[in-house]
Amino acid sequence: MPTLKLTQFSGEVPRLLPRLLADTASQNAVNVRLEDGSLTPVRQRKFTTTIAGLAAGSIRTVYKNGAEWLAWTTDVDAAPGPVATDRLYYTGDGAPKMRVAGVVYPLAISPPAGALAGSVSGSATSSDVTTLLYVYTWVTSFGEESAPSPASNFINWQPGQTVTLSGFAAAPAGRSITKQRIYRTQSGNVSSGLYFVAERAASSANYADVVNLSAAQEPIPSIDWDPPPATLQGLTALPNGLMAAFNGKDLMFCEPWRPHAWPEKYVLTTDYPIVAIGAFGSTIAVLTTGNPYVVTGTSPDSMSMEKVEQNIPCVNARAVVDLGYSVAYPSNDGLAVISSSGASVMSDALFTRSDWQKMSPATLIASQFAGRYFASYGYVDTDGRPQTGSFLVDMTGQTPFLLRTNLKADALTYDIPTGAMFMLFGNEVYEWDAVGQSNATLTWKSKQFVMPKPTNFGAIFIEAGGTRTPEEQAAYEQQIADDNAWNAAHFPNPSIEGEVGGAAVGAYAVGGDLMRRANDRPFVSVNIYADKKLVANVSTLNRVARLPAGFVARVWEIEVNSNTQIAEIGLATNAQELALI
Template structure:
C-alpha cells in the first residue's frame, strides 16, 4: 500500500490524525493552500511606523489614520474626500485632514416676524404664516430648523420683516442659511417651504413675498443629530449608514450622514456588539441572538431575530466576507447570510479547542476570501501565546491554517484586497506582499495507519521553484543596496568589527555593522516518521530517495519544511513503483 498525496489541504483539528482525509494535515503553518500545492506565505512588507501606539488603523486617501481604541470608519456615500467614523468620542467627519463633530448645531432662537410698514392684512384674504430657518455648511449639510416664529396674520401683497437671526458656531464651516415660510393647504395641513438662501447674518431681512415664492418643503424638520455615544458605524446601499447605542439600532437619512432621525430607531432584545453588511441586509451581532435587518430605505427596515444562541464575543473579530458576515462566538466561528446564522467551525474545532484560542481576544480581517484572526492567551505555564488562525470556508470542506504572526489591528483595503497588520501597536505591515520573499512553511501529513506493519523503501517529493519576477527583482535591489552600504563601511574602516570597537549591545558578539547579504537560496526538507520516530530526512526535490530498511512500522507520516512549492508526495515500497 503506497502513500500518494497530490492535492494538499489544511487542518481539521477536531479529527484524530489517523482519521483525517488523505490530503489534510495535522499541522499546516505559514502555507497558502490555494492551488492544491504547498506554497509558503510571503513575509510581511513593512509599510510605516505610527507615531503613537494604536489599536485601529485605516487608510484614507493614501494616508494612514490610527486610533488608540476601536474605531469604525466608513467613506462618505456622497463625496470622495470625506470619512465618517465613530468610537473616538462623539461621531466625527473628516474632510481632507480636518476633523469635525458630525452633529450639526441648529439655531435655538425663534425668529420674530411682522408686517413691513404700516399696512394691515385684508380681513377677507388673511392667513396665518410662520417662519423658520436652518444653517447650511460648505458640505451641503443642513441643520434642523429653528423653533417656529410667532404667528402672523398676512395677506397677499404684504411684505414681512424677519429678525432674530443668530450666527452659527465657527467650528463647523457653516457658510449660509435657508429661510422657510409656512403655507396651509386646503385640507388644513401646515408645512414650511423654502423661500430664500443667503449668507449667515444677524441683520433683519425683509421678505418681499412676491419675489420669494415657495419652493420645496423643509427637508430637515425631523432630522436629529447622531447620539454622542453612537458606535459601530457601517455603510449600506442606497446611501444609508447604520450605528448603534446599547440595544438601539440607528439609521441615517439616505445620503445625509449627518442626520439620524429617531423615528428610524429599531430595538433589539440584547446589547449590540457590532454590525456587518451583506448585500442589502444588515447583520446585527449581540450579546445574545443575532439579527438580520433588511430593507431599501430606513423607514421600511424589517428586523428578524435568528433563533440561535450564538452571541458575539469580539467586535474586532467581525469580518465582511462578501455575501456573508463572520464573527467569533463562544462555540466557534459563526457566519451570517441570507440563510441565517451557521456555526461554520462545528466540524473543524471542538468547543474546548476553540475556547483555548480565547475568541474574546480576536482581532480579524479578510484576505482572498478567508477569515484571518489574531488571538492571544496565557497557557497553563503562564506563558503568553499569540498567533494567527486562517479559516478557509470557500470549499466543500472547511480547513484551518496557522501562521506564526500576530496583530493588534487589521485593515483590509476594499480597493485592492490587500490586508494590513498592525504589529506591536505601531508598525504596519502588508500581509503576503507580492514582492516579498517566501517564509518557511511547515505541513505535516495525516497519520497513515496501515493494515499491517511494513517498510517503505523510497520517497519522491515533487515540486518547483515558485519565486515570482517581483520577488527576484526586489531581492536583487535589496542585495545591491546592502553591498553598497557594506562597501562604504569597509572603505572607511567603519565596520565596527574590531575588538572593543563598539559599545556592548550595539552589535552581536564577534559581529559587525555590515549588513548580511540575503542570498535567497531555496530551502527544503521532508522528514519521514515511522511509528512517531523520524527515520529519514530528504533534501532533494524531484529525485527518488531511498529510505532506510531493517524495520517495520504500522503508522507513517511526512513533514514538509521550506520555502519551495511542493506539488506531490509519493512513499512507495521500491523505486519501480513510482513508474506505476
C-alpha cells in the same frame, strides 16, 4: 506493497485526531497559501509605513484612506461616504466624525437652538389675515442642511405688509457653516408644511420677508433630520446611499445620501445590546449580546428586522469581519457566520467548544484576506505558556480548514481598492503576503497515515511546483541586495549580537545573530516520522531519495519545510514502486 502519494494539500482540522484527518489534511499548516492544491509559501510581509504621533502599543485601529494612513487608540469603524466628494465618516473616536481633505469635523449639525421672533410693518392692502410661522436651518459648505430651529411666534400678516425676522444666532464654529435657509408655513400650522423662503450667507442680522403667498416654493427637506447621537457606534456603509450604525439597543440609519442626518423615525430596536453590525449585499447582520438579527431592505423607511432563533451572541466587536458573502464573528461556542443561508457556528468542524474558548475569542483581532477569515490571537495556555500568532479560516469549500502564521498583529485592516491586508506591529504597518516580496518558509505536516501492517518506506520523491516567475526571481534578487546592504551597514557595529548575552532570549535562532543570511536558492527540508520518531530528513527536489531501512512501522507522517512550491510527494518501498504510483 504500500505506497503514499500526496498530490493535493489542505489545511488543519484541529478537532480531529491526526489519524482521522482526510488524506489531504494537515496537523500543522504554517505560512502556506493552499489556493491551488499545492504547497505554496506565503510571501514575506512588506514594510509600508510608520504611524507617527502615537505610542507603539497604544494603537487599536489603523485605516488606509487613499494614500493617507490614519490611526486611533480606540476601536474605530470608518467608511467612505455615499456622496460626490471624497469624505470619510467614522465612529468610535468620541462623537461621530467626518474627515474631508485632512480636516476633521463633528458629524452632527445641531439645529439652531433659539426660535425667531417676527413682527409686521407697513400698511395692509387687504383685510384678509394669514397666520405665519418661521424657522431656519444651517447649511455647510459641503451642502449639508441641519434640522430646523424651533418655530417662531405666531405672526398675523396681511397683504402689503412686511415680516421682519430677528433672533438669528451667529453660525457655530467647527462645522463649516456658511449659509442659512429660511422657511415659513402658509397657514400658521407647522403640520401643513414649511416652505422655502430664502437662502443667505450665515448672519445674525435681521431678515425682511416681503411675503408672497402665491409663489410656489419647495418644502423643507430636513424637518426630521435628527443629528446622530454622540454615542453612535459601528458605522457601516450600505447600498443605495445608506449608512447604518447603532446606539445601545437601537439600530439606526442615515437619511439616504445624507450621512449627517439620522432620523429617529428609522430606528429599529433589539432585545439585547448591540455589539457590532456587518453587511453583505443589502442585508445587515445585527450582532448582540444575545440573539443575532437579520435586517433587509433598500430604504430606511422599509427595513424589515428578523430575530435569528439561535443563541449565538457576539463576544468581540474587533473580530467581526465582512467576508463579502457573509459576516463572521466570534461567539462563545465558536466562529459564527451569518449569510443568506442563515446563521451557524461554522467552526464546529474545526474546534471543540473547549478548544475555542482556550483561544480567548474575546481578545481576537480579525480582518479578511482573499476571502478568508484572518485573526490574530494571544493567550496563556493551561500550562502558563503564552501563545501568540494568527490563523486563517477558509470557508469557501465544502470542508473548512485552518492555516496559521506565527505573526501576531496589534491591529488589522483590509483595503478594498487594492485587496491588500495590512498588519500593525507596534507603530509599524506591514502588508501581508505582499506581491514582489520573497517567499517565507512554510511548514506543513501531514496526517498520521496508519498502515494495515508494519512496513518500511525506502524511497521518497519530492516534486517542486515549477520554476520561479520573473516576479519571484526579481523579488529574490531584491531581497539579496537588501540583505547585503543591511549586513554592510551593521557589520562594523561593536557587536552583531551573536555572543552569549548579546541579545534578548529568543531574538534569534540558536547560533543566529544580527546578520541576515541571503539565499536565493529553493530550499526544502522534509522530515519523515515513523511511529512518531524522526527517521529521515530529505532535502532533495525532483529526484528520488533513499530512506533508512532496517525497521518497520505502522504510523507514518511527513513534515515539509520549504520556501518553494511543492506539487507532489510520494513514498514507496523502493524506487521502482515510486515510478508506478
